[in-house]
Amino acid sequence: MSTPEAAPAPAPAATAPDDSPAPPALVFDDVSVVRGGRLVWSEGTFEIPAGSVTAIIGSNGSGKTTMLKVVLGLVPTSSGRVEVLGHAPGDGGASGRGDIGYVPQDYTSTAGDAIRARDAVLLGLTGNRWAFSRTTREQRDRVDEALAAVDATGFANRRVSQLSGGQRQRVAIAQAIVSRPRLVVLDEPLAALDLRNQREIVDLLGRLNRDLGVTILVVAHDLNPLLSVLDGAVYLLDGHAHHAPLSGVVDEDLLSHLYGTRIEVVRTPQGELFMRSV
Amino acid sequence: MRTVDLVTYQDNWWEILTSDFMRNALLGGTIVALAAGLIGYFVIVRNTAFAAHALAHIGLPGATGAVLIGIPVSLGLGIFAVGGALVIGALGKKAADREVATGTVLALATGLGLYFNSLATKSSSTMTNVLFGNLLAITNEQLVVFAVMLVALAAAVGLIYRPLLFASVDSEVAEARGVPVRTLSVVFMALLGLVITMAVQVVGTLLLFALVVTPAATGIQLTPRPKRAMAVSAAISLVSVWAGLAFSAMLNLPPSFVVVTIACLVWFAVWLAARASHRAGGAIVGAPSRATEEHPVHA
Numbered sequence: 001m002s003t004p005e006a007a008p009a010p011a012p013a014a015t016a017p018d019d020s021p022a023p024p025a026l027v028f029d030d031v032s033v034v035r036g037g038r039l040v041w042s043e044g045t046f047e048i049p050a051g052s053v054t055a056i057i058g059s060n061g062s063g064k065t066t067m068l069k070v071v072l073g074l075v076p077t078s079s080g081r082v083e084v085l086g087h088a089p090g091d092g093g094a095s096g097r098g099d100i101g102y103v104p105q106d107y108t109s110t111a112g113d114a115i116r117a118r119d120a121v122l123l124g125l126t127g128n129r130w131a132f133s134r135t136t137r138e139q140r141d142r143v144d145e146a147l148a149a150v151d152a153t154g155f156a157n158r159r160v161s162q163l164s165g166g167q168r169q170r171v172a173i174a175q176a177i178v179s180r181p182r183l184v185v186l187d188e189p190l191a192a193l194d195l196r197n198q199r200e201i202v203d204l205l206g207r208l209n210r211d212l213g214v215t216i217l218v219v220a221h222d223l224n225p226l227l228s229v230l231d232g233a234v235y236l237l238d239g240h241a242h243h244a245p246l247s248g249v250v251d252e253d254l255l256s257h258l259y260g261t262r263i264e265v266v267r268t269p270q271g272e273l274f275m276r277s278v
Numbered sequence: 279m280r281t282v283d284l285v286t287y288q289d290n291w292w293e294i295l296t297s298d299f300m301r302n303a304l305l306g307g308t309i310v311a312l313a314a315g316l317i318g319y320f321v322i323v324r325n326t327a328f329a330a331h332a333l334a335h336i337g338l339p340g341a342t343g344a345v346l347i348g349i350p351v352s353l354g355l356g357i358f359a360v361g362g363a364l365v366i367g368a369l370g371k372k373a374a375d376r377e378v379a380t381g382t383v384l385a386l387a388t389g390l391g392l393y394f395n396s397l398a399t400k401s402s403s404t405m406t407n408v409l410f411g412n413l414l415a416i417t418n419e420q421l422v423v424f425a426v427m428l429v430a431l432a433a434a435v436g437l438i439y440r441p442l443l444f445a446s447v448d449s450e451v452a453e454a455r456g457v458p459v460r461t462l463s464v465v466f467m468a469l470l471g472l473v474i475t476m477a478v479q480v481v482g483t484l485l486l487f488a489l490v491v492t493p494a495a496t497g498i499q500l501t502p503r504p505k506r507a508m509a510v511s512a513a514i515s516l517v518s519v520w521a522g523l524a525f526s527a528m529l530n531l532p533p534s535f536v537v538v539t540i541a542c543l544v545w546f547a548v549w550l551a552a553r554a555s556h557r558a559g560g561a562i563v564g565a566p567s568r569a570t571e572e573h574p575v576h577a
Contacts, residue, residue: 072454090454102454111323111447114498114507120447127444128455132436159502175451 022050023086025183025215026071028241031080033066040066041236044080046243050182053209053216053229057249058236059259064219065105067234067241068185071217072102085182098125098179103186107172112161117171120160121146124175146178150204166197170204177208184208185217190225198225205229223249224274250275291528299414300523303533306416307519309424310473310480310489315512316435317473318494319504320466323446327491328377329366329467332384333474334486336362338391341408341478346398352420355408355478358387360471367467411482411534413523420479427472434469442466443504480519481534488538489515496545499552514544 024047032042040063048054056064069075070082073090082089085099101124121143122135147156150170155163160171169189176184186205190198206229208214220226223233233249235242237258249255250273255263264278294300321330337359344354362383369376395405407415416424435442444452445459453459473490481489497511522537 074450074454090456098455100454102451104448104450107448111325114319114323114502115443115447115504116502119502119504123440123444123447124451124455127440127452128457129440130437132439175448 024048024083025050025052025085026217027081027083029081031070031077031082031241033063033070033075034078035066035075039239041239041241042079044241046234046241048215048217048232048234048243050215051209051213052231053205053218053226054243055223055226055230055233056217056219056236057221057223057233057258060221062236062239063241064221064236065187067236068187068217068219071183071185072100099182101173101176101179101181101184103169103172103176103184103189105187105191107160107168112163112168113159115160116157117152117160117163117167117174118143118147118156120171121152121156121174121178124178142178142180143174146174149177149208150174151200165192166194166200169193169197169201173201173204177214181214183215183217185219187219188221189218190220190222202226202229227273285529285531288528288530291524294527295524300527302416302418302421303413303523304520305421306424307413307480307523307537308516309421309428310476311515311519312512313428313431313473314477314490314493314515315497315508316431317470318490318511318515319497319508320442320446321470321491322494322498323443323504324466326467326470327487329363329380330470330474330490331487332380332387333359333362333366333471334478334483335384335391336387337474337478338408338483339387339394342391342394342398342404345404346394351404351408352423352475352479356472356475359474359478360468362387363467363471363474364464367464407482408478409482409484410532411478411480411485413480413519413533413537416479424476427476431469431472434465438462438465481537485534485538488541489518492541492545493518496541496548499548514541518544 026046026048028044028046031044033040044067056067058064066075070077071084071089073084073088122139124146125139125142126133126135144153144156147153150173152167152170152174155167160168163171173184173186173189176186184205189201189205193201202225205216205218209216209229216229218226223230227246227250230246232243232245235244235249235254235258237254250265252263252265255265255275259277262278263275265273265275267273288294321327337355340354340356340358341351342354343358344351366376366380391405391408398404406412441452441457442462442465444455445457445462449459474486477486477489493514494507494511496514497507497509500510501507518537518540521540522533525531525536526533
């Protein structure tokens with residue numbers, strides 16, 4: 001396996017953060033969404049800077065996943081303007097080319113027995129191509145690269161159904177990043193994981209963001225495990241969508257209002273933040 | 279009490295096997311086995327085994343109705359199976375959510391098939407042929423139609439292979455990447471309807487599962503690699519059909535019975551082997567909990 005690496009295309013995501021200010025990864029301009037006759041949220045006006053890690057937070061049913069699906073172009077907006085990496089969402093542009101990676105909440109529930117982790121990752125690269133074609137050496141190398149990036153090389157040849165929750169989450173992330181996206185969106189990636197796996201997935205997201213400059217958007221119901229990597233958050237409060245940098249979000253009044261229960265923000269002597277319900 | 283000869287050995291079985299009608303049976307069975315191998319993997323991955331079973335039954339009133347109005351049985355069967363497939367595909371939700379609806383339509387269709395059959399005076403053999411298949415009655419015209427269908431199926435699967443696999447493994451991610459998931463679902467069901475139209479004529483409505491679904495399930499147990507699983511599945515279907523015809527000629531047994539029995543025995547043997555291998559620790563079917571211990575991850 002000593003093929004010379006195909007000249008790595010200069011990843012558009014790898015622009016150094018201190019270049020001239022990059023255009024925002026996400027622009028929401030007075031956006032509202034109606035699903036099944038119900039207004040999910042409205043007045044969504046904010047920008048998310050390229051190269052940031054942003055959480056989408058809010059109570060259950062506030063429309064967090066809906067916002068993610070708007071970004072992916074899976075749910076239409078009823079008013080306002082959305083721009084994702086400079087395109088309208090889901091126009092086949094950014095997402096079709098693989099500029100956006102998506103890690104859903106329930107990754108492969110039924111088909112896991114019939115496919116290896118490696119093949120699932122390959123689908124992230126070639127799954128939207130028509131007509132039969134052989135997988136090229138370069139494509140296989142890209143899959144290996146993505147698997148290595150998420151520490152999944154050791155179980156790449158196993159069936160997805162044989163993997164633990166944390167391993168499955170890694171495979172899903174590898175599938176999302178194999179196309180070298182500039183934006184990765186994840187829906188509750190920590191929900192079913194134990195503390196160690198949560199820690200490792202968060203570290204992985206931090207590395208993706210830091211080393212490759214990938215913009216990360218993550219739906220979360222618990223901010224605590226993510227605090228070390230977050231730059232800001234979109235919060236869904238009283239049916240409206242807002243964005244604030246992390247310093248603005250870690251606010252007892254705001255969080256208490258958001259979750260409908262008294263939240264206390266604690267700073268440890270080491271300077272670490274966490275929040276708890278009191 | 280009478281004694282029953284369960285099997286009768288026929289000396290002239292080679293003669294039977296090389297006769298004209300047997301040639302058609304072998305060719306027809308081969309085409310259908312290849313078609314079943316191509317589609318079966320996706321039936322399992324897409325969790326539509328029950329829908330496949332139901333479609334075969336939905337074909338029954340098409341077949342008995344065809345006799346009633348005097349059109350070819352295969353045509354009536356095809357119209358109902360593909361039509362039903364398109365409806366199921368257009369509904370678009372996961373098959374698991376539709377079990378009750380599918381089962382209800384299945385029962386209704388079977389009843390309707392019986393009713394149509396009772397209206398026609400001379401169609402009792404049609405009924406038996408559709409329920410249990412009649413490989414030995416395959417005509418030259420049918421062979422041509424089967425061959426055309428197989429070529430169309432292979433071309434279609436070749437064209438949509440990757441997007442269909444993507445949509446089957448994770449429809450949401452595929453949709454986000456621009457794969458037309460709904461359209462693919464309809465196209466897949468239409469292809470499945472075609473295969474079922476062919477397969478019903480080989481093993482019949484009641485036994486179809488064993489030729490379309492069981493070999494694919496066996497293939498997936500043996501290998502998680504999609505193309506290999508399809509090849510293994512087609513090979514099992516082929517062996518079942520060929521050996522089925524040979525044994526039926528030798529022992530004067532209904533071909534469908536032998537075909538289905540072989541496919542099921544292979545599945546059962548592989549299932550037993552997988553269990554044994556799992557117990558011994560080398561997991562064909564592995565436990566998720568153990569995976570973490572075997573491969574501690576270093577982040």
